[in-house]
Amino acid sequence: MTRASLEKQPHEVASMFDDVAAKYDITNDVLSLGQARLWRKEVAKAVHARPAEKILDLAAGTATSSLPFAATGAYVVPCDFSIGMLREGKKRHSWLPFTAGDATKLPFRDETFDAVTISFGLRNVQATEQALRELYRVTKPGGRVVICEFSQPTWAPFRTVYTEYLMRALPPVARAVSSNPDAYVYLAESIRAWPDQAGLAGLLRKAGWSDVAWRNLTGGVVALHRGVRR
Template structure:
């Protein structure tokens, strides 16, 4: 299996990510033109971690996204359903409590975390609504969800250029730096099929989250959604 399909069967998606684990972080930095680091900083600000806080980082992969939370003194649990990603992450960051888990059936008790976050992973989950409900279930009252995901560029001319990059430029670049360029063709297609900012906000509200809002990053290429469990 080299490429998942857009019906997002978990075993296909997990197998695809297993195959790109070793070079995944480097490839993302190249394909995002270095913007992934700035996006992670914004996620950390929105999560607002700190000593005594419990943070669940879903679709954490090799835990690159988890490290900024841990650096503040928070207890962070990197969770992913790709065993290949988790294994690669454990080699690099043995001190972190890597946990295998499906976002639609999280292996955690109710109200376990002060914050739940997922970056660039929600669109790969087979059932978005179920995942949002599970995030709500494991979050404490007063806790928050932070979702960083590719979205819809707000400036129409740039949106056209962006879509051209996704489908034409991204695969050749991925071929040069990734062990599995076909995986990035799937990722490009999944970005184009994903709801826009308002669409995702509505799904959050339907899952029970309050005070739902979003902020565009890089002209809407990425949107940072937030919600609170009241």
């Protein structure tokens, strides 16, 4: 699969992530020019996990994103639909409760979590609105959602440069560092097809979330959306 659209086949996307699991984290660091670590820190601040809270980290992959939550004393559940990612994560962090799950039909009871978060994974879900409703369902009243996802740079000249990087520079770099460079062609194209900041905020409100807001990171390359379940 080398072409991307918003009509994604879950088994194809899962297989793609299975193939890149072993080198996924280091490849992300290279392709993001080191920004991925900064983005993870900002997600951790926004979630603001506290001791004994239950946190769902959806699309957690190898659980690199889950570790900051666990470090606060929270109970974090790394969940992903890529079995390859989960297996790789279990090798590294055997003590975490890795759980296989589809974002559109989560294997958790209603009102289970104090906070739910997903970083760079919502874009890969076949039914975005259904996933946002599922996140709402499993969140306790008063609980919060934090979504970190690629978005649209706010400064037009930079947006042009960024688009050129995605479509021209990213694929050859991916061929050098990734076991499945086609996955990163998909990445570039899926970013271009994804809603902008206001568009995603609208989807969150439609799914029932209140107090929806966002903050741009790296000039809008990434946006951090937040919401509350009332």
